[in-house]
Amino acid sequence: MKAVVLKNVEKSFNGTMACADISLSINRGEFFTFLGPSGCGKTTILRLIAGFIRPDKGKIFLKDKDITHLAPEKRKVGMVFQNYALFPFMSVSENIAYGLKIQKRPEKEIQEKLETYIAMVGMDGFEDRNIAELSGGEQQRVALARSLAIEPAVLLLDEPLSNLDARLRDRMRLEIKSLQKRLGITTIFVTHDQTEALTMSDRIAVFNKGRCIQTGTPEDIYANPVNSFVAKFIGDTNLFAVDMKNGNPCVCNDLLVRLNRPVLAQSKFISIRPQDIILSKKSDKKSNTFKGRVEDIQLNGTWIEYCIKVKGIDFKATALNTTANKLNITIFDDIYVSFETNSLKILDN
Ligand code: ATP
16 A cells, blocks of 8 residues: 555645646655755645645545645644754653644553653653753654654654754664664655665655656666766766767767667767776776876775866766775876776766
8 A cells, every 4th residue: 555645746836836746656664755956846745745735736645545635633644844843942751742732642641652752762861851952863853753652654854864963964864764664654754965865765756846857766766867967966977968979979079988789869968977987097998998187086085086087078986995996096197087888877868
C-alpha cells in the first residue's frame, strides 16, 4: 500500500507557480526526500501534505484516503519545522505532550507516551527544562519527539538539520535515520543538501522551478541523471555543451570526444564525474586522451582535487589521497587527461 500519493498537484501564490503538476507515490516505511534548490517548491508540497494550504488542482491521498480537503489535525501527519517551532514558554515535557493534550488523550496515556518519546530521543533528565535553555540539537530532538508522540502515519521534516553546526548535523543525520528505520515510519524529508539526501534516503525526488525532475534511489539518480540540472545538482560533474560532428559529440574548441555508440542529434551535454577522469604524466595514445596543464590542486583530506586546463576548457579531476595513488603532480605540470567512454553520460537537456 502507498502511504502518500500526490496526483497532478498544483499550487500558485499570487500568480506564481510554486509547484506544477506534481505526481508522486511514497511507499509505507520509506524515507523519501524532496531535494532541490531554494524556492523550487519543496516546502509548499510538504505544507500541502500537512494540510496547512490547499492545492489549486490535483488530489492528495494518505493510505488510499483522499485527504485533499481534510483539516490538518485530522490527517495523522506530524511535522518538524526548520526552526523547530517549539513553544518557548513551555517546558520540554509540555512541548512533547502538546499534541496529545490537543487530541484529549487520557492523562495516563500522555504520561506513558512522554516517557517513551523522551527516552527515544535521548532527552531523559531534561523534562522540566525551558526550551530557551536547550542547545540547537536538543531543541531538534524535542521537536522530533513532539511530532512522533502523536504517532503520525507520516512524518514530515522540513530542513530539520539546517540550523545545526556541521558536526551535530552529521550526528543528527544518523540519529534521525536510525530512529526512522526502528519505528518504520513513513518520512518525507525536505533538504537542499545533496549529501543529506544521498546518505539518508531510500528514494529522492529532485525538484527544480516547481517541477519534479526525477525520482529514484540515491544510487540511481547519481548514476543516471536524466538531465544536466540533475547531473550538476547531485554530486560534482564536468558538464560540457556538445556540438555534433559526424555522430561524435564535440566539446567546444577542437576537443573531439569519441564514443563507441551512436548518439542522437538532439544531445546537448556530456557529463563526466571528476573521479572518472584519469590523469597521467604520459600519453597512452588511446582515444579521448587530451594534453592539458594543472591549474590548481586542492587537498581535502580523503580526496585531492585537480583543475586541469585543456585547450581553454576546465576539467575537474579527483583522486583518492592514498599512498598507493600518489601521482606526484604539481601545479603547472603538463598532464594527460583521459576517460573511458562508458563513464560519459550523454544528456538531451
Ligand atoms: P527553501 O529551500 O528556500 O525553503 P522551497 O523549495 O521550500 O525553498 P517554497 O518555500 O515551497 O520553496 O517556495 C516555492 C515558491 O513559492 C517560492 O518562489 C516562494 O517565494 C513562493 N511562496 C511560498 N509560499 C508562499 C506564500 N505563502 N506566499 C507567496 N509566495 C509563496
